[in-house]
Amino acid sequence: MTQTMAVALTGLAQIALFVFIAPAVVGFQRWIQIRLQLRKGPAPWQPYLNLIKLMGIHPGLRPVTTSWVYVIAPLVVFVCYALLGWATPPFSLGYIPLDFLAVIYLLGLARFILALAGMDTGTSFGGMGSSREMFINVLVEPVLILIIFTLAFQRHTTNMIGIITGFSSPPSATSFVFNLAALFLLWLALAFVTLMDNGFLPVDNPSTHLELTMIQKALHLEYSGRNLALIEWGEAMRLTFFLTLLGDLLIPRSVAVLSGVLAGIQAPLLYVIKLLVAAGLLALFEVTQIKLRLRRVVIPWFVALLLVIAAAFLAAGFLVGGQ
Secondary structure, three states: OHHHHHHHHHHHHHHHHHHHHHHHHHHHHHHHHHHHOOOOOOOOOHHHHHHHHHHOOOOOOOOOOOOHHHHHHHHHHHHHHHOHHHHOOOOOOOOOOOEHHHHHHHHHHHHHHHHHHHHHOOOHHHHHHHHHHHHHHHHHHHHHHHHHHHHHHHHOOOEHHHHHOOOOOOOOHHHHHHHHHHHHHHHHHHHHHHHHHOOOOOOOOOOOOOHHHOOOHHHHOOOOHHHHHHHHHHHHHHHHHHHHHHHHHHOOOOOOOOOHHHHHHHHHHHHHHHHHHHHHHHHHHHOOOOOOOHHHHHOOHHHHHHHHHHHHHHHHHHHOOOO
């Protein structure tokens, strides 16, 4: 019982750290983007101030057309995305993590319940945002499933700890080049999926205030106060999860960089550095892009390119026998 309690407390501590770090990732990404545009904007810790302010505001009246789906959606979204911290722990790996397939279900459930809440309001903008959101999700999910399958094939496991810590067995010298090329293709496909799933340019503009062009933000229009804080906090955790996964694919957790006394701080130090670098690269990419029309983004070349990249990764894995 003591060991079970220790494992449970370790997992809960990882979730708490993940939840706390997520707004800082969003704040740092926005701060870097503003600095690259030579503008003076809010500080990196501004998302924390926004969340504190929203948490102190009562959600207010809800639309008369809404049902229980609208009421529970913010909490369900927050819980689903918070559980991603159990799948990709910030520091410790000493507990049983979620399976990668469970991660897909969590992402899908959060997206589904929020789209239902958008349609539940009965407004034109909520329904339009829900349809666009689910349309993009239908296109992205096959790519994400193919990425998971190829990762499981190469790592010989669907366990998240097994995936982020590297190969289950050291690759041979013959297969190293193939694995390196395949990993680059997978990382590139996952990077594009991150842009589409989190609503960044050129798919969506996260800072837009024009209702007709909104995709993800259109689902937030009928929420306020604490409910809006839970949704925005949850979306920050979703972005943090994808950036964590991208960083772990490039530099697995099992890679020993520091030794001696400094080895104890390697995990948290590398975690923070990888998140900051990923957020900086995302900001740099955003300032070089413009928002394209939805049909130009997803039909046909963008999603087809992701499928080809993920399929090429799978083919490279089969060429070396999954080593």
